[in-house]
Amino acid sequence: MSPASKAASGASDWRDVPLAPIVLLFGPEDYLASRARENLRAKLRASDPELELSALEAAQYTPGALAMVASPSLFSEPKLIEVSGLSAMTDDFLSDAIAYLKDPAPDVTLVLWHSGGTRGKKLLDALKACGAPRIECQALKKDQDKTQFVSHEFLAARRRIDNAAVRALVAAVGANLSELAAACQQLISDTDGLVGSDDVDKYYGGRVEATAFRVADAALAGNAALALSSLRHALATGVDPVPLVAALAMKVRQVAKVFAAHGSSAQLARELGMAPWQVDSARRDAGRWTSEGLVAAIKALALADAEVKGASRDPVYAVERAVTLISNSARR
Incomplete structure (x- = not known):
């Protein structure tokens, strides 16, 4: 989510969770939710190292549990209550949470994680109405x-x-x-x-994706020797031809998108669904290509894609032929 979108929706950044009596983490990305919780714990412990931490599971909630853990402790230490599983919350949790919003306990921070969906919409609406910070934890x-x-x-x-x-x-x-x-x-x-x-x-x-893009970069640059040596090394170390062809296809599609396009990198990135650096990279590659060469490369990749997925008995030869054709079609 962009900064402008966050501001419009009232969402806060997971890297800098604001201190508030109640905080909502919303979205399916558990890593971001985990980082947001860590960020908030660190802030609260910096204020008081005696912070008491409690955890509840909304999908297995029993009536009265929230009020019990939120009640003042013997020495009145501040409390952090983390509740997960709101996407499958029980009716009892829904009722208790809405009641809690009307009268939050003092010196208590309540963090609620809802991974998405429509369950508990009444609670989500109530959280929005009371101004609770919402931290977006959407998958990237x-x-x-x-x-x-x-x-x-x-x-x-x-x-x-x-x-x-x-x-x-x-x-x-x-x-x-x-x-x-x-x-x-x-x-x-x-x-x-x-x-x-x-x-x-x-x-x-050694990762498959990195190896595939190294082959694709060399091929689009017209460096047949490097493309083929990288390809043979990849195949020798067990990389399947399918992701190799997929990486080539992605690179060629990006070059085709920017080939005759005009505008700034930022503008084209928005229009074409690419990152600005991808636009810049594709533009550099496009300078080595003609429209006829791109057509030939696209046809070769369509054939190679079918062959590596079962239309040929020799998928290795199919990807080698595609890499050779693409490398030789680029202007050096």
């Missing part, structure tokens, strides 16, 4: 969102990473957000200075 599905995530991880650590390295890291480990975050932390801990694509390749170059 687009590469643009994942690249922003990586950039922010390095920015928060006061480290620099170049655009090529960001792209390589997302390609290598971007399928799972917790893995992507762990990869960021490993590079931050184990490297010095500016993190480049060579650093990413050192740690994650």
Whole structure:
């Protein structure tokens, strides 16, 4: 979600959860919900190290449990109550939570995690009406969102990473957000200075996605020797031809999208559903291509896609032929 969209919806950033009596975490991405909870715990413990932490499961809730854990303790320590499973909450929890909103306990912070869906809409509406901060924990599905995530991880650590390295890291480990975050932390801990694509390749170059994009980058650049040597290395280490063809197809589609397009990188990124750095990269590749060459590459990839998925007895030959044709079609 963009900063403007967050402001319009009343949502706050999971990296900086505001202190409030009641906070809603909304969305299915458990990693972001976990980071938001950690952020809030750290803030509360900084104010009072004696913070008392309690956890409830809304899907297995018994009547009166919320009031019991929210009641003052013997020494009146501040409390943090974390409730998960709101998407499957019991009717008893729904009733108790709505009642609690009308009279929150003093010195208590209540954090509610709803992973999505329509269950408990009455409670969600009540939380909105009372002004409780809402922290969006939506899955990061687009590469643009994942690249922003990586950039922010390095920015928060006061480290620099170049655009090529960001792209390589997302390609290598971007399928799972917790893995992507762990990869960021490993590079931050184990490297010095500016993190480049060579650093990413050192740690994650063996991943299927990274290997596939290395082949695709060389092919689109017209470097047949590097493309084929990278391809043969990938195949020798067990990479399946299917993701190799998929990476090639994605790169060629991006070049085709920007081939005759005009406008700034930001403008085209919005119009074409790409990240600005993807637009810039595709434009650099497009300078090596003619419209006839792109048509030939698209046809070769369509054939290769069918062959690696069962239409040919030799999928390895199919992907090698496609890589060779694409590499030779680009203008050096």
